[in-house]
Amino acid sequence: MDIRQLTYFMTIAETGSFTKAAEKLHIAQPALSIAIKKFEQQLEMPLFHRSDRQIVLTHEGEVLIQHARLILQQVDDAKIAMAELKGLQKGEVRLGVPSMLGSYFFPDILMGFKSRYPNLKLTLVEAGTQSIRLMLLNGELDLGVIRSADLPDSLEAEPLLTSEMVAVVSPNHEFARQSSVSFEQFFSQELVMFKQGYFHRDYIDHVCQTHQLKQHIAFETNLLPMILSIIRQEFAISALLEMVTRHESGLAAVPFEQPVQLSLAIAWRKNGYLSIADRAFMEFIKDHQRHRRCQSV
Structure with a gap:
């Protein structure tokens, strides 16, 4: 038969x-x-x-x-x-990522995925999470990284990572000798921050309002290399994900007295169509995360 x-x-x-x-x-x-x-x-x-x-x-x-x-x-x-x-021999993955993740979390993932599927096109859009969320809803992106807390009903998501936000200063700064820093101490300093719409800026604004503190923003830019240069030259300090200081020299990471944990997710439109390439990328990220967890055990 x-x-x-x-x-x-x-x-x-x-x-x-x-x-x-x-x-x-x-x-x-x-x-x-x-x-x-x-x-x-x-x-x-x-x-x-x-x-x-x-x-x-x-x-x-x-x-x-x-x-x-x-x-x-x-x-x-x-x-x-x-x-x-x-x-999977052709197709495109359109991914929106915040600056810090684009620089320090995704490069290995993107290169590994491209090695496995060399004929696929990867379009990476760097933007704030609010802009990414809007581009997802408008169909301009297939996948995007946003804060888990900002997930609207029209999007679906899977957890991506949870990372600690820390005060980032030059090694010569007085905070570098402390085991932690209070919000009051942090906001008493001149700051270099991303513009509004980026997840870490939105969270810091929220902390400032919650604790009724005033920010002293000396520099505002969406260029991460510029932020790091300003910190190294001791013109200002900032708050960034801890992963940044693991990869960059000439910086000191100081935890906040009240630990700040940010949960990020990778999202897509609930009623949208995820292509085969998009689903393959999602599976690749899951495999990458499982591999990283196994290595850390």
């Missing part, structure tokens, strides 16, 4: 005619009749009641057709799956 025989059998059963089945299968009717006769001989049982006016399934044929439908459906599913894998 093979797929070709089952296909012939199903087509005859569906059309109720050897002639119509042969036309649908694009083969000669005598060849179809011979193939079915050999199939019945192989099974040692008749599958059809034959008459001049119609073709009817025998009891044995009725039993076989139930299995044949399932088998052929699975074959079709397999073909679709294989066709989708071929689709």
Whole structure:
């Protein structure tokens, strides 16, 4: 028994005619009749009641057709799956990421994904999480990193990472000798901050308002290298994710007395279509995160 025989059998059963089945299968009717006769001989049982006016399934044929439908459906599913894998030979992933994650979290992921799927195009948009959320809703991005707390009903998301936000100062700054810094101490300093709309700026604004403190923002820029240069030259301090200081020299990370943990998620439109390339990227991130957790154990 093979797929070709089952296909012939199903087509005859569906059309109720050897002639119509042969036309649908694009083969000669005598060849179809011979193939079915050999199939019945192989099974040692008749599958059809034959008459001049119609073709009817025998009891044995009725039993076989139930299995044949399932088998052929699975074959079709397999073909679709294989066709989708071929689709990974082309396509695009449009991803929105905040500056810090684009610089320190995603490079290894992006290079690893590109190595696995060299023909896919990766479009990386660096923006604040509020802008990323809007671009997701407008269909300008397929996937985007936003704060878990900012997830609207129209987006779905999966947790990406939780990272600590720390005060970042030059090694010569007085805070560098402290084990922690209070919000009052932090906001008493001149600050260099991202513009509003970036997740760390929005959170720091929230902390400032909650504790009824006033910010002294001396510099405001969306350029992370500029922020780091200003800190190193001791013109101001900032608050950044701890991962930044793990990768950058000439900086000191000082935890806040009240630890600040930010949870970030990768989101997409709830009613939007995620392409095969997008889903492959999501699976790649999950595998990467599992691998990192295993290494840290």
